[in-house]
Amino acid sequence: ADSNGCAAGNTLEEAILQGFYELVERDAFAIWWYNGLSMPGVDLSSFDDAFLASATDYYGRCEREVWMLDVTSDLGIPSFVALSRRPDAETEDIIYGAGAHADPRLAALRALCELNQCLTWLPRPGGHGGGGHSGRPGPSARPARPMIDDPLALNWWKTARIAECSWLAPSPDATRKKGAQYAVIEKTDTREDVEFCRAQVEARGMEFLVLEQTRPDIGMPVVRVVVPGMRHFWARFAPGRLYDVPVDMGLRDQPLAEADLNPAPVIA
Template sequence: MEIERDFTQYIPHYPLFRNAHPSADAYDIAESEGTGAGTIEKLLARVFDRIFSYARFDRKSLYFFPDVSDIFTLQQKRMLQFLYESKAVRFPTVFFDPPFNDEPKMFNAVLDPIRLKESYFLHIAPELVETFGQFHMGHSFAHAEAISKAIGEYIERFVLLPWRTHSFICASEKDLSRKGYTFLLPRIISKFSEQQKEMHSEFRLNEELPFFWVKGRSFPGGKSILLPSQSVFWGYNQSHAQEPFLGESNTSGAAGMFTQEGAILSGLRELIHRDGFLIFWLNTIAPPRIDPSTIQNNRISSILRGLKRYRFEVEILDVTTDIGLPSFVTLLIDGSSGEKRAFIGGGASSVPEEAIEQALAEVLSIYHYWRRGGSDHFNLPTPYVPFSKENSVGHFDRVNLWASPAMFPKLRWFLNGTVYAFGDRKKNYEICAADPAHELSFLVQKFKSLGEEYAIYYFEARQKFLNTLRYRVVKTVVPALVPLYLHEHLAPLAASRLVQVPKKLGYTAIQFPNPLPHPFP
């Protein structure tokens, strides 16, 4: 469904319930010791304390819409209320983080997460228990779409945690083979080089080491297959589970939709554009660039005008690979010539314009949340040893690293690719069709032609409230694709596509592996 979007001014046409003066002042008065705040002020303070104690943002900056009859669709209201009744959220509404005055205006929506306890989970990274609420957001230039994205991403992240309620099997490869199970071989998933295995004993595999497994299925066909839990759940704690590392356990490839096919397609799109980005990045190859002025699309043109108005530069890079699905990353460049900082977003779709718009929306949201988080910078340690555990750059570190103006000169090579008119690039894409069913069929056939390691697998989360909402959440796995990593020591340096794909596309690696941490958050 197309949505007409206003990119000019950010003035919601709804009354805002905002924690601001005078109520914010009342809160401060009531918080202060020895003050004589009046009854009304204290009551206001209690109300705001109750509401905003749930939020993970500054209580003085959030706002929400009190009259949900206007701001939410019937389906959105139903989903929020049911999530609340199921104790999956603490408050049945959506909070909006306001934009800064000097950035393009978007709606940035979040839900009110429950507080987690480590005892709820089989194996979970302890830090995630405290920070879960920071890992979901819905961003769009239309409030309804931002709300839908926030609800969908929250549900996706919530159900794909390693809850104890999932049916886990603990067994070694040898045990599973002896009992006749069909399972995805860990060595197919693992993409660590021999040097990495020498440095880190936890990367080494053998058939007698136990793993935790969950039941997944192949797509299409739905044949049952056991998948390693660490390839399915995000925040999975391999060390606590005392099993070898196969790679990083993150949300890449996870998606939620109202149909299983839609969720699988969304997961595949994410895997594909990240695979493409990493192939170019780790080989130090500058991707082809799209001349933004040649894109004949009203929505993209409006976004680009907004960026120009706020004096941002934008680069649109084509990271489409042998898979053939149009894939892009966008670089948002903020600042003057001497103080530039860079942020990155990505997208893939059989409709190239949609992929570019998705990448633009993502990079703007990343920029916004970087600023909201305090606009921090991160410097590489000296000396810096690439891909080492001791110097490993983490999730938030990499955003802060490339937000440092000192790093921008080290990114210029990535922006030196040949510039093309969008129409000329579009002619070469293997698929350009606004039909999700056709796109999914195309990908199934493409992966089948590339070999067995490109088989598509998925795990579908099973929660009672998902059935009631008729919402499908899956984690999609394609073993051959280069997986996104957010910690440098977990880089998949032995992934065969890192060598094969540049040759197929006619590129030559300038330096492999690129020693710099990638900027993808």
């Protein structure tokens, strides 16, 4: 058991939406990752959002590159992965975060904020916080060694390189996407948003199920959203969307065999 699809909200409908967006994010991530798909990059400066636009400078002061991929699935709900590496270091220390939302700006913010959390796991090259090369205040102090002791994560940070992990880089055959290219598909009523999401799921032959978990002594709406058939990012390789969606979207001519799926572990 895990917390996949669990969320709280100001209203029941809001909780349902947030739980569902987590399912969308992880489903899109799994389809991209395990199929090793080459996906288009996203221009962080194109969303008219100062936080997103500042990411390149911030990560540069951490001696890192940062970029974003559009891994949106057949559901059509914007799903992004933000990634970062140390380009000139012996180990690239590749990290990533993901986000999904009907509003593409919010999807991008979620992915970048999750990436920022991962950044705290790793030591900052050359010392602890302080000023960057420009003399401006630098990122906060970080530990001298990784905060995560998981063997898979440590091995990933030591060995993974973009040159050997081509699915992590923006597709060289696609122009970077701009914020203006995405339609905001949110409605004016949260219930309508939920109905839209349910329609997308049911149009693909799946069920949209909601278990209410609100505690009566607290009263804040809490739910678990379950869509049998949508994928987690863990290595779960039963037949279905993991193999079929890349073909349906025209990203592969035929489904991969399980033995041909990307063997790289997901660090989360």
